[in-house]
Amino acid sequence: MAPTETAIWCVQHTVKDIADDAASVPYGKPLANHQIHILNDRLEPCPTWVTGEMYIAGDGLALGYLNDKQKTAELFIKHPQTGERLYRSGDLGCIMDDGIIAIQGREDGQVKINGHRIELGEIESTIAAHPAVKDVAVVNLSTDGNLAAALVVKEVTNSEIIFSELGTLLNDKLPKYMLPTHFFTLDTLPLSQNSKVDRKQLKVQLTQLQQQLTTQYEAPFDNHVERTVAQIWRDLLNVTEVSRHDDFFQLGGTSLNAINLLSAFLAAGFDADIDLIFNHAVFSEMSEALAKANEAKQAWLESIDLNSMATEALEGLADALPYDSNSEPKTLLLTGSTGYLGSYVLREILDTTDYRILCLMRCDDIQHGFSRLEQAAAEKGLPTAIPHERIQIISGTMSEPYFGLSNTDYQALSAQVDVIVHNASIINLMDPLSALYPTNVEGAREIIRLASSHQVKPVHYISTIGVHHALPSDVPQPVVEHTQVVPWREVELTYEQSKIMAETLFTEARRHGVPVNILRPGTITWATTETPFINDDAFLKFYRACLNIHAYPASELAVNIVPVDYVATCITAIVKGATGQNSNFHLVSDQSTDVAQIYNWFNELGCDIQPLNFITWKDKLNDNFVRSFVELYFKQGMDSGGHHQYATDNLKSILAQFSLPNFAVSRDYLKPLTQKYNNA
Incomplete structure (x- = not known):
């Protein structure tokens, strides 16, 4: 068996005894003149039992897709180191101790959110166990994690009750990072030409439904925490209004500018960490978590007695x-x-x-x-x-x-x-x-x-x-x-x-x-x-950020x-x-050496890094770490560094x-x- 792109057959396995708890039949070993590689995102071989994508090579490889150069270029690639021609199958698998390949799902059936690799099929099978669910598919609506489940349910069924029951079921069965944020009911799931769930079309459909669900606007409360958080969100996300029901990531936040958000919270005196942001993405929940963390921080600080x-x-x-x-x-x-x-x-x-x-x-x-x-x-x-x-x-x-x-x-x-x-x-x-x-x-x-x-x-x-x-x-x-x-x-x-x-x-x-x-x-x-x-430290990151934009902040600072x-x-x-x-x-x-002197030396050594007004320079920055570092250490400008x-x-x-x-x-x-x- 094998994909059509590899002349139908490229692997074989003799099925003998199968354990009662086996999730699947092993895929097998490649036939003569065929090779199957399990590679990571950098096209490096995965160690035994480590999941990677399956790439196929050998004499049976097709020339490509007829009249579809774009798809051919996307899926038939040349390995950058070995030069070997490979077909990117989209299947996920691993090599077991005996050299036999085990299939572990499809690449489009897995997503990675906040460092966790999530098998969408596991969520779907858990949801499908509910007696009122006829069909289900789960997709991720954003790169930073926004799982949505589309359900086809039996007739005369109260969907709100189902959603509530599913919430309890999933909380019992799955870790928090695998829980869908949204549930939608559909008459049917969109299918591709080969009658499989069309996840791309489903993602478009559910994104549109989510946008239609307008939450009633609720202004942030008039207290120090919510006023501060609202202003930070507005500055960071470049929005004019923030509702207490807004989700940081649905409002345009990403895992990268979550780092900027964290540095802004630290600069404002909040005892925050990155987990607080990812686990409390909704404004009201984030503000409440910050307030509680701040109360705990103040109590802890007051308890410190160095003597x-x-x-x-x-x-x-x-x-x-x-x-x-x-x-x-x-x-x-x-x-x-x-x-x-x-x-x-x-x-x-x-x-x-x-x-x-x-x-x-x-x-x-x-x-x-x-x-x-x-x-x-x-x-x-x-x-x-x-x-x-x-x-x-x-x-x-x-x-x-x-x-x-x-x-x-x-x-x-x-x-x-x-x-x-x-x-x-x-x-x-x-x-x-x-x-x-x-x-x-x-x-x-x-x-x-x-x-x-x-x-x-x-x-x-x-x-x-x-x-x-x-x-x-x-x-x-x-x-x-x-x-x-x-x-x-x-x-x-x-x-x-x-x-x-x-x-x-x-x-x-x-x-x-x-x-x-x-x-x-x-x-x-x-x-x-x-x-x-x-060492890849703050000094190096600062230099490379300046090198990248050909500018450094003009300052009287000496380092x-x-x-x-x-x-x-x-x-x-x-x-x-x-x-x-x-x-x-x-x-x-x-x-201590003036910043201007250091960058003059850099330029004499072949760089092109010119002085800019601090605000203009900061606006040009495209390095999130350096931006966060500057916001924290130089809130009042580079001349306030205390050196x-x-x-x-x-x-x-x-x-x-x-x-x-x-x-x-x-x-x-x-x-x-x-x-x-x-x-x-």
């Missing part, structure tokens, strides 16, 4: 041996060892010290931990040879009390560690504080707990220069290293909030006798090697970028030369001990970026 948290973490001090500044540390605990900066720090410590290194990380077992270290190094072009004799894997979770370790394992860890480099951090700039708090703040608490147990251990905490972004614009320049940070409750940006909270905890630990150095890197960028790994390998060198030098101190270090380049010049006296003193140079940004440093992305 009490520090006191709890420092309870072990009473029984701990004091820090011995004359002892030579031998064992170092490193957190965040698989991250962007962490991989470079681990390599620098391995190459320039004799420390035995304990790496605390999430992993299934020791082998998995080493595998993660090697993979992280390989991704960044670093040496993948990880010396097992110098590294010990500690499988634990930063935010859990005692890292989730047993008492025996925790006591053994505490007894081994001489010095701590705490680098682990969640650095999603657009996450709500509640998402950052467990790792960034509770993780700091756990490091203090460890540092103050058994014997007091010196800590090097990797913070961020961003803790100074909330300083007043008239603060003396350069900002000196002992400058007191703004209290976290006075800061709007959540990532900076979380790092200030952690610094507050570590400052309290200092006050009680735990030596803590606080290290504040600038915007970490690619290494100074000839062909460095370039401080610093290479990741230089930061790792600084951290290691501070560990070797300043362990046991209570100092702050700005790990930044000598001077400063930073003093580096403490850092220079340490670097001088090891004859290490300071870093200054230059045009040549930008070359790897322009060489890789100038035409992107």
Whole structure:
């Protein structure tokens, strides 16, 4: 058996015993001179048991469709890598362990919504179980998820009762993401020429019916939440009126501008996440969910007591041996060892010290931990040879009390560690504080707990220069290293909030006798090697967005970028030369660099990126991440970014001990970026 496009027969399977619970008969294996490939969306082979689309090749392939060049070009394709001529069957299947192909439905019978692959036939069979339903077909009315079911029902049947009963039935049988949003009754389902349901025509028909269902307009309530949400919707969707019954996605929203919606909510102070938007798309429901989330957020924020948290973490001090500044540390605990900066720090410590290194990380077992270290190094072009004799894997979770370790394992860890480099951090700039708090703040608490147990251990905490972004614009320049940070409750940006909270905890630990150095890197960028790994971070996204529209926002803003390998060198030098101190270090380049200077260098290196007024530039942006980032971080314009010049006296003193140079940004440093992305 096979499609007509492959000379009728291209596969065979001998049917023997069939299990009672089998959903279908296997499709089989291809005949001689025929090939069947199960490929993903990128035309790559799918692993065993992974669903993909079935492509057929071989001698039996037809030349195409008679007098239909468009359809021939659409379905008879040439593989971009192998050059093999393929027929795109539209069937979904997988290859089982024995090499036999199993059919799993049609491509047009499956849809993907918010990351979920949905088999429409499963929804249809569940609906068809209702005794009043004669026929049913389900289609998706929008790319972002708007399932609609068309029913043909028996005569003299109250459709409203059926819809209600179906709602109960489907809620019991199917997950929420598979539930139809709309039900429609039709006299008949539209059929194609071969008597199958014409889903394209049905989609057009149901879309028209949906548009005819005009909901009575209801203005948003006159309260802070609904006024704010309404204004955000109007600005984002470019509409003049918003009803409480409007659906964000039916009003023109997409999964892409849902990201913009999220950033607007965060900028407005709401404790939102992307799931809230997808799960509460109707205005009234979204507003109610935001209001409840805000109430919970306020109650949670009011409950945070960093003094009490520090006191709890420092309870072990009473029984701990004091820090011995004359002892030579031998064992170092490193957190965040698989991250962007962490991989470079681990390599620098391995190459320039004799420390035995304990790496605390999430992993299934020791082998998995080493595998993660090697993979992280390989991704960044670093040496993948990880010396097992110098590294010990500690499988634990930063935010859990005692890292989730047993008492025996925790006591053994505490007894081994001489010095701590705490680098682990969640650095999603657009996450709500509640998402950052467990790792960034509770993780700091756990490091203090460890540092103050058994014997007091010196800590090097990797913070961020961003803790100074909330300083007043008239603060003396350069900002000196002992400058007191703004209290976290006075800061709007959540990532900076979380790092200030952690610094507050570590400052309290200092006050009680735990030596803590606080290290504040600038915007970490690619290494100074000839062909460095370039991290897909906010800086890169911003550059590529500007490159794409040939414009950057004219601004007096100065930014401080610093290479990741230089930061790792600084951290290691501070560990070797300043362990046991209570100092702050700005790990930044000598001077913050004007935005205009950076883009002048880009242009000298072959780019074409010209200055534009901030508003005009923002209107031209077509990158949703960058637009969201700008809305959140530069609400009042680019000149309000809070960046400063930073003093580096403490850092220079340490670097001088090891004859290490300071870093200054230059045009040549930008070359790897322009060489890789100038035409992107």
